Amino acid sequence: MLSLTNPARSSEIAKQMKKNRLYAFWVGELFALSILLLAPQAKAQNNVAINDIGLAPHPSAMLDVSGTYGGVLMPRMTEAEKLAIANPANGLTIWQTDGGVGYWYYDGVNNTWRMLSRYVAGEVEMGEEPSEITRGTGYTVTRLTTGVDQINFTLPFSEPPSVVLSSDYGPGSAPLLTDYCxxxxxxxxxxxxxxxxxxxxxxxxxxxxxxxxxxxxxxxxxxxxxxxxxxxxxxxxxxxxxxxxxxxxxxxxxxxxxxxxxxxxxxxxxxxxxxxxxxxxxxxxxxxxxxxxxxxxxxxxxxxxxxxxxxxxxxxxxxxxxxxxxxxxxxxxxxxxxxxxxxxxxxxxxSCRPDPVYQDLPIYCNIGEITPFSFRVACRRVNGEPRNARKYFFQVHENN
CATH class of the missing domain: 2.70.50 (Coagulation Factor XIII; Chain A, domain 1)
Known part of the structure; x- marks a missing residue:
C-alpha cells in the first residue's frame, strides 16, 4: 500500500512497476516472433528453398534452387579421383575434369560409372580419298573402301550409342568402274x-x-x-x-x-x-x-x-x-x-562432244556396325553400287 506521507518513495515504486510492465511486454513480443519464425521452418523441414526473393519451395522438391545470376556447382574431380571414391552411392553425380569431360553418375545396378547424356556430332566430306572432317570434334574418320567410312570415337562410349545420319548428294564427277553393276x-x-x-x-x-x-x-x-x-x-x-x-x-x-x-x-x-x-x-x-x-x-x-x-x-x-x-x-x-x-x-x-557437265547424283547412306568405339557409314547409288557421297552429317547420343 502506498504511503501518502512519503511522496518520494511512492514515485520510485511507480517507476519500478512501469519497468516490469515493459519487460513483460517485450518478452511476450519476442516469444511471439520466435513462434512466427520457427513455425515455417518446422513446416518446411523436408522442402528447402534457396533463392533471394522469398519464394517457397515446390511441394514436390526437397531442395528448390532458383536464381538468374548463378548455378549449382557439382563436385569436380579427375577420372582417377572419381574411381577412387569408396562404395559410391547409386546415382552419385560428379563433374569430371579430364578425359571424358562432363557429368558422370554411378550406376549402382551395373556397378559402373556412366557419362550423363554424352553427345558427339560431325560433318564429313567424303569425296575422293581420304575423307575429311569439316565440322565436329571427338572423332576421327578412316576411308575403308569406295563409299564406306569408319567413324572412330576419341573416347569410347560405355555401350553402343544411338546414331542418326543424314547424307547429301554425290559429287559431280565421271563414274568409276565400281559404280557399274x-x-x-x-x-x-x-x-x-x-x-x-x-x-x-x-x-x-x-x-x-x-x-x-x-x-x-x-x-x-x-x-x-x-x-x-x-x-x-x-x-x-x-x-x-x-x-x-x-x-x-x-x-x-x-x-x-x-x-x-x-x-x-x-x-x-x-x-x-x-x-x-x-x-x-x-x-x-x-x-x-x-x-x-x-x-x-x-x-x-x-x-x-x-x-x-x-x-x-x-x-x-x-x-x-x-x-x-x-x-x-x-x-x-x-x-x-x-x-x-x-x-x-x-x-x-x-572427243567429238562437249566437255562433260556431270550432274550431282542421288546417294543414300546407311549406318552399321555400331560399337562403343566406332560405327561405319556406307553410301550407295540408287542401283546399289557403292559411291562416295559429297558429305554426310551424323549425331551420336549416349544410350542411358
Missing part, C-alpha cells in the same frame, strides 16, 4: 565372246586383219574368271592405243564393231552398251548400241556401224565404259546373270 554368270563354257573388234573405218578389210583397229580381242574365248566377267583397263594389249577414241576416222560421228559368239545352245546373242551419259548406268535405251542374232563359230562375221549420239542426247567428251555381253535369250538389262554367259568391259573415249 557387275554381271555374274555361273559358266561361259556354252556361250562366250570368241572375237571382238572395234575400229573407225568404213573399210572392213579382211576378217583376219581389219583396218584402223582400235580394239582387237581375237579368240578370247571363255575367260573363266569369277562370274565370267573381265575388265580390260587402259593400256591392256587388246587396245591399239591406251584408250580408243570413238570419234576418230573418216567420219568423226561413226564407229564400227565386229564380233563372233561361240555357243552350244539355242537363242544365244550378243549385246553392246556404251554409257553415253557417263552416269554409271547402261540404262538409257540409246546406251544399247548393238544387238545381234545368234553368231555361231565359224559362222559369218557380224558387223555393225554405229553413230556417235547427236548433241541432243547427253553424250559428253571423256572416258566412258563399253560393255559387251554374250548370253542366252535377251537380258532384261545390262546386268544379266544366269547359268551361261560372258561379259567383257572396255574403256573408250569420246
Amino acid at each position: 557387275t554381271p555374274s554368270f555361273t559358266s561361259c563354257n556354252n556361250v562366250n565372246i570368241a572375237n571382238f573388234w572395234l575400229h573407225h573405218s568404213f573399210n572392213l578389210g579382211t576378217a583376219a586383219a581389219p583396218t584402223n583397229v582400235l580394239i582387237i580381242n581375237e579368240a578370247s574365248g571363255c575367260n573363266g574368271l569369277p562370274g565370267s566377267y573381265i575388265y580390260y583397263p587402259p593400256g591392256d594389249p587388246v587396245y591399239v592405243e591406251p584408250v580408243p577414241d570413238l570419234c576418230m576416222g573418216v567420219d568423226p560421228e561413226v564407229f564400227r564393231m565386229r564380233a563372233r559368239v561361240i555357243h552350244t545352245t539355242a537363242n544365244a546373242l550378243l549385246r553392246v552398251w556404251v554409257d553415253w551419259g557417263q552416269d554409271g548406268f547402261h540404262d538409257n535405251m540409246l546406251d544399247l548400241v548393238w544387238e545381234t542374232n545368234s553368231l555361231n563359230w565359224p559362222g559369218n562375221l557380224a558387223s555393225d556401224l554405229e553413230d556417235i549420239p547427236a548433241a541432243g542426247y547427253p553424250a559428253f567428251s571423256g572416258n566412258t565404259l563399253m560393255r559387251v555381253t554374250a548370253t542366252v535369250n535377251p537380258p532384261a538389262n545390262s546386268c544379266p546373270g544366269g547359268t551361261n554367259g560372258e561379259t567383257e568391259e572396255y574403256m573408250v573415249h569420246i
